[in-house]
Amino acid sequence: MTTTMLAHRQEVRFLRWPVQSRERERLREAGLPCLLVLEGQSAPPSDISPTEDWVRPPVARLDLAARVHTLQRRTGTDFVPALDPTGVLYYGGHSVPMSEAQSEMMRCFLADFGHLVRRDRLKEALSRITNEAVTSNAIDLHIMRLRQRLDGVRLSLRTVWGRGYILEPAS
Numbered sequence: 001m002t003t004t005m006l007a008h009r010q011e012v013r014f015l016r017w018p019v020q021s022r023e024r025e026r027l028r029e030a031g032l033p034c035l036l037v038l039e040g041q042s043a044p045p046s047d048i049s050p051t052e053d054w055v056r057p058p059v060a061r062l063d064l065a066a067r068v069h070t071l072q073r074r075t076g077t078d079f080v081p082a083l084d085p086t087g088v089l090y091y092g093g094h095s096v097p098m099s100e101a102q103s104e105m106m107r108c109f110l111a112d113f114g115h116l117v118r119r120d121r122l123k124e125a126l127s128r129i130t131n132e133a134v135t136s137n138a139i140d141l142h143i144m145r146l147r148q149r150l151d152g153v154r155l156s157l158r159t160v161w162g163r164g165y166i167l168e169p170a171s
Contacts, residue, residue, distance in 0.1 A: 012068050017054065018042055028052070033071040035064075050074050065110070080113055081106075081155060081167075089153055092169075096152040101142055104129050109157075109167035118164040 015024055017036040027034045028049055036054040038044055044054045051074065053067050062085045069082030069090055081091035087103040088095050098106060104125045108117050119139055126134040126142065143165065147157050156170040 012071050017045065024052075033074070035067055035071065081110060081153070083107065083110055089149075091153040091155055094153040096149050098149060099145075100129055101126055102146050102149060105142060105146060106167075109165070114166065114168055116160055116164050116166055121164070 011032070013027060013032065013034040015027070015034050015036055017024070017038050019039060024034060024036065024045075028051065033051045036044065036052060038054055038056045048054065051071065053071055055064065055067060059067075062083065065082045066084050068080070069084075072080065072082075073090075073093070081089055083089050083098070083103060083106050087098045087100065089098055089106060105122055108121050108125050119136070122139055122142075123134045126138070143157060150156060150167075150170075154170045156168060158166045158168060160166060
C-alpha cells in the first residue's frame, strides 16, 4: 500500500508500519519523504528522520494535510497547498489567513487541486456554514475575495465559464 499524495517530483509516500519497514529503508536512503501509518498498537520507530513523520489512524483530513505539508517543506516538495485547522493556507513557503467562508471553499479546491470545482459544490459548502441557501452573487463575491487572498501565496483561481473554477499555481 504505497500511496502517493503528489503528482510532482518527490512524492510523499504513505507506508504501513511496521509491515513496510524494508520500503521505508529504501526511501530513507533515497532521501524521499514518507508518512508512516502505524498499524494497530505498533510503537512508532525511534529513529525518525527529517524526511519522515507518522500518524495513527483514524486521522483527521486536516491533520493529515498538515503532516504532509510539513514533510513537503522539509524536503523541498512544497507543490500542493495545505490548509491548517486554524484556517491558514500554506503554499510555496508562503501563508495567508482565511475567513471561515474562504476556508470552507478552499477545502473544496484542495480536495481537487488543479481540477474543476463546480459552483454548485461551492454553494453547498458555504450553505453548510451559513445554514441557508447561497446565491450566485454570494459565490461571486466570495470568489473575488478569495482571489485577493490567494495573491499572497501565489495561487490563482481560473474561471471555467458556466461550470466552475480551478485552483492552480499563479503563472
